[in-house]
Amino acid sequence: MVCQEQEALVNKVLDLYHKISSLDTLKPSQDVDTLFTQLVRTCIPHTPFIDITKLSTTVQEARSNLIRLCAEAESLLEMHYSALLVSSSSGENPLGRLHVFPYYSNYLKLSSLEFNILSQHCQAVPTKIAFVGSGPLPLTSIVLATNHFPSTTFHNYDIDALANSMAKALVSSDHDLSKRMVFHTSDILDVSHGLNEFNVVFLAALVGMKNEEKKKVIDHLGKYMAPGAFLMVRSAYSARAFLYPVVNPSFDLKGFEVLSVFHPTDEVINSVVIARKCPITSTSSKEVQSLFNNNNLLINGNMIEELVTEEQL
Ligand SMILES: C[S@@+](CC[C@H](N)C(=O)[O-])C[C@H]1O[C@@H](n2cnc3c(N)ncnc32)[C@H](O)[C@@H]1O
Numbered sequence: 001m002v003c004q005e006q007e008a009l010v011n012k013v014l015d016l017y018h019k020i021s022s023l024d025t026l027k028p029s030q031d032v033d034t035l036f037t038q039l040v041r042t043c044i045p046h047t048p049f050i051d052i053t054k055l056s057t058t059v060q061e062a063r064s065n066l067i068r069l070c071a072e073a074e075s076l077l078e079m080h081y082s083a084l085l086v087s088s089s090s091g092e093n094p095l096g097r098l099h100v101f102p103y104y105s106n107y108l109k110l111s112s113l114e115f116n117i118l119s120q121h122c123q124a125v126p127t128k129i130a131f132v133g134s135g136p137l138p139l140t141s142i143v144l145a146t147n148h149f150p151s152t153t154f155h156n157y158d159i160d161a162l163a164n165s166m167a168k169a170l171v172s173s174d175h176d177l178s179k180r181m182v183f184h185t186s187d188i189l190d191v192s193h194g195l196n197e198f199n200v201v202f203l204a205a206l207v208g209m210k211n212e213e214k215k216k217v218i219d220h221l222g223k224y225m226a227p228g229a230f231l232m233v234r235s236a237y238s239a240r241a242f243l244y245p246v247v248n249p250s251f252d253l254k255g256f257e258v259l260s261v262f263h264p265t266d267e268v269i270n271s272v273v274i275a276r277k278c279p280i281t282s283t284s285s286k287e288v289q290s291l292f293n294n295n296n297l298l299i300n301g302n303m304i305e306e307l308v309t310e311e312q313l
Contacts, residue, residue, distance in 0.1 A: 010059060019035055043242050043243055045238075070243050081100065081101045081137055083166065106268055110264075111143040114232055117272055118200065129154050129198060130155045131156050133157070133203065134156035135167065136160075141156055145181065153180050157184045188207065192224045201230070206244070214247060215252050218256075222254060222277060225277045227279045228276060235271040240271075249273055257275060
C-alpha cells in the first residue's frame with residue numbers, strides 16, 4: 001500500500017525525470033545543474049521509505065531511464081572538470097585544485113567512509129587495489145591513494161578509452177600518483193587474468209546499471225578475484241535508488257560473504273556494501289599455490305606468510 005507521502009515523492013521524481021529527459025543536452029549548464037540538484041534533494045531523505053520492488057512497471061521503467069540519464073550527466077560533468085583542471089593548470093599539478101569539482105567534498109566523505117569500513121575487516125594494508133569504473137575524473141582512487149593508502153598501487157579499469165586518457169592526463173604531473181595509478185581500458189567483463197592479484201576491488205555505482213547487468217559484473221568478479229579478497233560495492237537505499245542501481249546483499253553477491261552494509265544519511269548518496277570472496281572451497285592446491293606465488297593469498301582477510309600444503313599438515 002503506497003501512502004500519500006510516498007506517492008507525492010514518486011510524482012515529484014517523475015516530474016523531474018520528464019524535465020531532464022526533455023533537455024537537449026546533459027552537458028553541465030545552469031538548467032542541468034538546477035534539475036539534478038532538485039532531483040538529489042528529493043531523493044536524499046530516507047523517509048518516506050521507497051521500496052523499489054513495489055513500484056509500478058511504468059515507474060520502474062522511468063527509474064531505469066533516469067539512472068541512465070544520471071550516469072550520462074555524471075560522465076559529462078566529470079569530463080568537463082577533468083578537462084578544465086588540466087587545461088587551466090598552466091604547468092602546476094591539477095590535483096591541487098580538485099576542490100573546483102562541485103561534488104569533491106562528497107568524494108572525500110565517501111572515500112573516508114569506505115576506508116573506515118574496509119579497515120574494520122582488512123588488517124593488512126592492500127598492496128594493490130582495483131577500481132572498476134574509474135572514469136575521466138577518478139576521484140575515489142585519487143582520494144584513497146592520497147589520503148588513506150599512501151603506499152598502495154591503484155589499477156583503474158574503464159570501458160571508455162577517452163575517460164582513461166583524460167584521467168591519465170590529470171595525474172601525469174603528480175610525482176607520486178603518476179607512478180601509483182595505472183589505467184586499463186576494457187569492459188571489466190573482458191578482464192579475467194590479473195583480477196586475483198588484488199587484495200581489494202571497488203565497483204563504481206554506475207558499472208552495471210540494470211540489476212541483471214550489475215549481477216553479471218559481480219558474478220564475473222567473484223569468479224576471478226582471489227579467495228579472501230574484499231569487494232567494495234556501491235548501492236543505493238530508499239529513494240536514492242532513483243539515482244543509482246541497488247545491490248541486494250541477499251541475492252546479488254553469490255560467492256561472497258557479506259560483511260556489512262552501510263546506508264549514509266547525509267549527502268553521501270551511495271550505500272556501501274563490503275563483502276569478502278568466500279575462502280577456497282573446491283580450488284585445487286595447484287591454484288592455491290599460484291595464488292600464493294602471486295603473494296596475494298588472503299584467508300579470512302590475513303595475508304598467508306607461508307603455504308602449508310595438506311601433505312605437511
Ligand atoms: C562516471 S564514472 C564514476 C566513478 C567516479 N569517477 C569515482 O571516482 O568513483 C563511472 C565509469 O564507469 C565506466 N563503466 C561503465 N561500465 C563499465 C564496464 N562494464 N567496465 C568498465 N568500466 C565501465 C564508465 O565508462 C564511466 O567512466
